[in-house]
Amino acid sequence: xxxILLGPPGAGKGTQAQRLVDRRGMVQLSTGDMLRAAVKxxxxxxLKAKAVMEAGELVSDAIVSALIGEHLDQSAGKGAIFDGxxxxxxQAEALDILLGERGRALSHVIELGVDEEALVExxxxxxxxxxxxxxxxxxxxxxxxxxxxxxxxxxEFKRRPDDNEQTVRTRMAEYRAKTAxxxxxxxxxGLVSRVDGMASxxxxxxxxxxxxxxxx
Numbered sequence: 001x002x003x004i005l006l007g008p009p010g011a012g013k014g015t016q017a018q019r020l021v022d023r024r025g026m027v028q029l030s031t032g033d034m035l036r037a038a039v040k041x042x043x044x045x046x047l048k049a050k051a052v053m054e055a056g057e058l059v060s061d062a063i064v065s066a067l068i069g070e071h072l073d074q075s076a077g078k079g080a081i082f083d084g085x086x087x088x089x090x091q092a093e094a095l096d097i098l099l100g101e102r103g104r105a106l107s108h109v110i111e112l113g114v115d116e117e118a119l120v121e122x123x124x125x126x127x128x129x130x131x132x133x134x135x136x137x138x139x140x141x142x143x144x145x146x147x148x149x150x151x152x153x154x155x156e157f158k159r160r161p162d163d164n165e166q167t168v169r170t171r172m173a174e175y176r177a178k179t180a181x182x183x184x185x186x187x188x189x190g191l192v193s194r195v196d197g198m199a200s201x202x203x204x205x206x207x208x209x210x211x212x213x214x215x216x
Contacts (some may be wrong), residue, residue, distance in 0.1 A: 001212065002107045003079070003125040007113070012112055025080065029072075029075075049063050072099070092185050112195055112204065113198075121139065125137045125138035125169050126160070128159075129154050
């Protein structure tokens with residue numbers, strides 16, 4: 001079963017993808033992670049990508065497609081979760097070709113719907129312990145004792161520099177402008193399902209499970 005998880009940054013795609021990897025034995029194909037790994041390993045595709053990035057240019061769809069093809073071949077027999085690809089209709093069409101060449105096809109395209117204002121609050125309130133990386137949130141999961149980590153007792157905390165309102169809203173706008181328009185391409189084929197990305201992690205997981213199990 002091959003699926004696409006769609007949603008803006010902070011919607012929880014990574015968390016749900018990891019859960020599917022752990023519980024269903026699927027393979028998460030994140031283009032960003034794959035590119036970094038290929039460059040580090042010095043694979044033929046990685047060397048091409050490195051040359052492009054060092055020239056200050058964007059990695060082409062052809063390179064990304066080749067990278068995905070390699071990973072699909074390596075994970076034959078396992079369902080794939082596409083994260084970060086496709087982002088455009090051209091990439092969506094390229095993915096159809098990649099899968100078709102291997103006798104595969106998409107089963108579901110799942111969009112994690114979010115409320116922008118709530119998402120801004122969710123992301124901008126995140127922080128972690130600088131010592132043990134335990135996660136917290138200003139409103140939803142504060143430390144039991146202010147200024148002290150519940151796990152290790154540390155007193156230093158950190159926030160990601162891009163967890164700020166302006167960055168979150170910019171990413172939301174980019175998602176709406178670039179990625180969301182591919183949904184009609186899949187809706188015409190009856191592949192799209194939507195879940196409430198603002199629900200708890202457990203409830204979102206349960207919604208995704210019901211979608212995936214409905215195909216059996």
